[in-house]
Amino acid sequence: MTETLPRLGRARAALVRPWLLLAPALAVLAVLLLWPLVRVFLFSLQDYGLREITTGEPNWIGTANYAEILASPELWTVVLPNTVGFAVLSVAGTVAFGTGVAVLLASLGTFWRTVTSSAIMAAWAMPAVTGTYVWVWIFDADRGVFNDVLMGLGLLDDPTNWFTNRWTFYAIVLLNVIHHGFPFVAVTVLAGLLGVPKEMLEAAEMDGAGSFRRFFSIVVPQLRQVFAVVIILSTIWDFKVFAQVYLMPGGAGSNRSVLNLGVWSYVESFGQNRYGFGSAIAVLLTLLLLVVTAVYVRTVLAEEER
Amino acid sequence: MTRAMRRPVVAATGALLLAATTAACGSGGGGTESEGDGTLSVWIMQGTNPDAEDFFADVSTAFEEETGATLDVEFVEWADAHDRFVTSIAGGTTPDVAETGTTWTPEFADAGALAPLDEYVDGAGVTEDLVEGLVEAGTYDEQLYGMPWYAGVRSLVYNTEMFEKAGVEPPTTWAELEEAAAALKEEYPDKIAVAVPGDAEFTVYPWVWGAGGDVATLDGDTWTSGLDSPESQEGIEFWTGLATEGGYSSEGATTWRETDVLDAFAAGDVGMAVMGSWTPGAIVDANADMEGKFAAVPIPGKDGGIAPSVLGGSHLSMFETAEDKDLAFAFIEMMTTGEFAQQWGEQSGYFPGQVSLLDETLKSTDPLVAPFAEQFVDGGASVPAAATYGAVQAKLTTSTMMQSILSGDADVATASKAAAEEMTSILNGSE
Amino acid sequence: MSTTRPLVRPEVSTGRRPLRRSGRRSSRRSPLRQLGKGVLVALLLVFTLFPVYWMLNSSLDAQAGHTSSFWPAEPTLDHYVFVLTEGGFGTFLRNSLLVALGTVLISSALALLASVAVARFRFRMRTQILMLVLIVQMVPLEALVIPLFVQVRDLQLLETLTGLIVVYVALALPFGIWMLRGFVAAVPVELEEAAYLDGASWGRMFWSVLLPLVAPGLVATSIFSFITAWNEFIFAMTMLGGATENYTVAIGLRSFFGVHSNDWGAIMAASTIITVPVMIFFILVQRRLASGLTAGAVKE
Structure with missing residues (x-):
């Protein structure tokens, strides 16, 4: 920065000012996100029930909650596979589908692009709670349109309850999450695509590179930043699915085979009054997310500092 | 849209934001903490009495006349009431008085949220007149925390029009029930002959007991769930078999709760179902066409007789957060004794929690009251009276078992064994 | 941060290129x-x-x-009438609107200030703060439900809309900072320098130079904050508890579903009422949203 005003005053201001500007935001983050994170860890080391919450008295039990969680077969056979498997599938699905849509949009004329992106906006705008109920209604066993159509086409003899089977249950959640999540990816990637210099594309074309190769060898490297951001954010959002599972039939705990870490933590806490145990589950979920995303974060910040 | 036009929009939005936020902050503080200033806050479960709003308008008037205090009644859904109680206990935002389901009273008392009532009940001189089963359920650590208010029982409710058309009589044994279901299915292939809901534990226990099994028994200090005994399994096998083998239920019912059964029955889509003594009013309320088109019989035992069914009900409990406890009990007394208690019972189809009032109801010959009364007296049973039973319910142990059987994920033996283990462990608090 | 950054406003660039493309196509x-x-x-x-x-x-x-x-x-139209009268969705809509607008206003203001700090100043711990902002976005909400519940209880804000606004501001803030940072960085430093040369103070420069130029970014972050608040479910469910009169649309819908679980016409009418206003808003602002993402998430 070129200094044109008296050096000393500006230098001091430049030292203090960023902290003044940051102060309100940091205060909010500290009180409402960081301190609660510390607390959830403290709770996880206690047998923390309703009584402890009301009285505020601690009830330390060391790592017993963690020991119980890690020893529970439910964690390894159901909860963890559901959480991780679903996150991987939904991130991959959302990013792949969103990118595909972006490529398609980039090749459309103005009119169709406006129409299609408006439709995408409509999908994006649907709140998770309403979206979930709409999908539940579409797949309703007795009166949902999905079963009706399948039976009308003769593909299905009797109505099937798609919510009771672990795989079909999560297939519906996946559909719901991709439907809600792909617009962000599509819009972001599209913006990036339009920024790729077309000379580069044309040069590649002249070399005789096919469109797939062209895409992966020229466009993707150009958009590394874009993909990094899109993948991080999708991972963050998709690991956190709660309402989309909790509100489905059987999703609130009666169908054990569809539990994920989030719902498990919630039902143990607020259903069983085992806030300590629930907190321990939440801590594990947080650690898992941190590990998964740490790699991406480093990539992004490394680019940043360059 | 041009840039010049866009600016004012942004500015206007900003002004709107500002105005709205100020309003938000202004209206934010008005929670439910209105104690101490002559107002009594009360939570009542929704759906018990179709005329609840009119009823409580009358109660409010009478209460204000008697005590000078105003009543602030909030209606709460059964479905999320438990979580809501728990969060309000944790948050210290409990009402002064609330209707608490009989299985929850010991749990909330255990959390230190409820005030003991013995002193007040003795003072009012009604101790001797309370229905025994409800007193038992409301007692924790030898103190009464839940004032008996009303109780209900589930029986077999059937669609008389469908039964006539199919040419069947209400069943008195399990074999007859299955025949009736088959005949109904034949006549109405698109309807549900018998609804077997997956997420409604109280519709399961009659079959367990009807076959001679137990839900859980107490031996000394230790609870043992009997859901996996051969008798219990036979009952569960019969009940779920109606759906899985007979195909008399529906696929959707696998994830149904009792409210779904009620909705479907009221729509005329169900031949028979295990439903509560309080549902007739709600059925007609939901669909006036159903008036006079359904009736009830006690749930048949395996080879006849009456299968026991859960005596479910509600207490009125006083919370420790109530500042004026005398005022709170004045309300409890007004609700559970005399005119209002009787009127509530009549409107809701529940049996009152006072012996003197109950006797009156039991003499009824109303076809939608008498069969339930018979079930109440001759086939009433209770869920395990443990403070931890609420946790079993919240864990959805029985619903989990039912859903895994109904969806074909597990057979009766496996599912009932898992459920029994889980229930035993939670009941004994050995989590 | 470097002064060699091209002076291109993202919006302008995305608006122009398609024309050239269609010619090629x-x-x-x-x-x-x-x-x-x-x-x-x-x-x-x-x-x-x-x-x-x-x-x-x-x-x-x-x-x-x-x-x-x-x-x-x-x-x-009976379903709509039913939902708005007996269903109580009029109140739920009002509550959600208040909460969402409150969240937008407060979180945008805080995020803007913070983003200027991280995008315009080089100071010790800058990287750590950026890291922090990114990491707190990763924290699953379920992990925060229990402690935040206790926290908000201690502030005596349970069952109030203010309590929800406080929590939602915290949830919306990290993403807001992250996105606005790109916008602030895209504003050419030369413009700031010019303002100083004219004798403007830093505050004056902020209001008359920086703020107008990052306005599109503010719109984009506002939309995100709005959506966060409008859609949020788990905190509203735990913190509003029994205060039905303060229910937001998301838990209002769940509570409605609890009673009318088979009345799909009414449930869908309620869902429509919740969704359509946001949908129209989204379609109207889609270009701004796209440009916001370009500058915020995508750095050229």
Whole structure:
């Protein structure tokens, strides 16, 4: 920065000012996100029930909650596979589908692009709670349109309850999450695509590179930043699915085979009054997310500092 | 849209934001903490009495006349009431008085949220007149925390029009029930002959007991769930078999709760179902066409007789957060004794929690009251009276078992064994 | 941060390029390609719009839940009347609007200040703070439910809209900072320098130079904060507890579903009422949203 005003005053201001500007935001983050994170860890080391919450008295039990969680077969056979498997599938699905849509949009004329992106906006705008109920209604066993159509086409003899089977249950959640999540990816990637210099594309074309190769060898490297951001954010959002599972039939705990870490933590806490145990589950979920995303974060910040 | 036009929009939005936020902050503080200033806050479960709003308008008037205090009644859904109680206990935002389901009273008392009532009940001189089963359920650590208010029982409710058309009589044994279901299915292939809901534990226990099994028994200090005994399994096998083998239920019912059964029955889509003594009013309320088109019989035992069914009900409990406890009990007394208690019972189809009032109801010959009364007296049973039973319910142990059987994920033996283990462990608090 | 950054406002660049592109495309328009593209667009439209259509369809059909038909078998507005009167969705909408607008206003202001700090100043711990902002976004909400519940209780804000606004500001803030940072960085430093040369103070420069230039970014972050607050479920469920009069649309819908779980016409009408305002808003601002993402998430 070129200094044109008296050096000393500006230098001091430049030292203090960023902290003044940051102060309100940091205060909010500290009180409402960081301190609660510390607390959830403290709770996880206690047998923390309703009584402890009301009285505020601690009830330390060391790592017993963690020991119980890690020893529970439910964690390894159901909860963890559901959480991780679903996150991987939904991130991959959302990013792949969103990118595909972006490529398609980039090749459309103005009119169709406006129409299609408006439709995408409509999908994006649907709140998770309403979206979930709409999908539940579409797949309703007795009166949902999905079963009706399948039976009308003769593909299905009797109505099937798609919510009771672990795989079909999560297939519906996946559909719901991709439907809600792909617009962000599509819009972001599209913006990036339009920024790729077309000379580069044309040069590649002249070399005789096919469109797939062209895409992966020229466009993707150009958009590394874009993909990094899109993948991080999708991972963050998709690991956190709660309402989309909790509100489905059987999703609130009666169908054990569809539990994920989030719902498990919630039902143990607020259903069983085992806030300590629930907190321990939440801590594990947080650690898992941190590990998964740490790699991406480093990539992004490394680019940043360059 | 041009840039010049866009600016004012942004500015206007900003002004709107500002105005709205100020309003938000202004209206934010008005929670439910209105104690101490002559107002009594009360939570009542929704759906018990179709005329609840009119009823409580009358109660409010009478209460204000008697005590000078105003009543602030909030209606709460059964479905999320438990979580809501728990969060309000944790948050210290409990009402002064609330209707608490009989299985929850010991749990909330255990959390230190409820005030003991013995002193007040003795003072009012009604101790001797309370229905025994409800007193038992409301007692924790030898103190009464839940004032008996009303109780209900589930029986077999059937669609008389469908039964006539199919040419069947209400069943008195399990074999007859299955025949009736088959005949109904034949006549109405698109309807549900018998609804077997997956997420409604109280519709399961009659079959367990009807076959001679137990839900859980107490031996000394230790609870043992009997859901996996051969008798219990036979009952569960019969009940779920109606759906899985007979195909008399529906696929959707696998994830149904009792409210779904009620909705479907009221729509005329169900031949028979295990439903509560309080549902007739709600059925007609939901669909006036159903008036006079359904009736009830006690749930048949395996080879006849009456299968026991859960005596479910509600207490009125006083919370420790109530500042004026005398005022709170004045309300409890007004609700559970005399005119209002009787009127509530009549409107809701529940049996009152006072012996003197109950006797009156039991003499009824109303076809939608008498069969339930018979079930109440001759086939009433209770869920395990443990403070931890609420946790079993919240864990959805029985619903989990039912859903895994109904969806074909597990057979009766496996599912009932898992459920029994889980229930035993939670009941004994050995989590 | 470097002064060599091209002076291109993202919005301008995305607006211009398609024109040049369409010229190129027309030269290689083969019928087969066009057909394939048409099919893809059709499939995409079906996938994105079918749930929306089905929601509208059921909400307008008196027979919804009895027969499934691809257009209203017995058109009616009764479901809407029912939902807005007995369902109480008028109140829920009002509450959600207040909470969302409050969240937008406060979080945008805080995020803007913070983003200026991280984008315009180089100071010790800057990287750590950026890292922090990114990491706190990763924290699953379920992990925060219990401690935040206790926290908000201690502030005596349970069951109030103010309590929700406080929490939502915290949830919306990290993403807001992250996104606005790109916008602030894209504003050429030369413009700031020019303002100083004219004798403006830093505050004056902020208001008259920086703020107008990051306005599109503010719109984009506002939309995100708005959506966060409008859609949020788990905190509203735990913190509003029994205060039905303060329910937001998301838990209002769940509570409605709890009683009328088989009345799909009414549930879909309620869903429509919740969704359509946001949808229209989204479609109207889509260009701004796209440009916001370009500058915020995508750094050229």
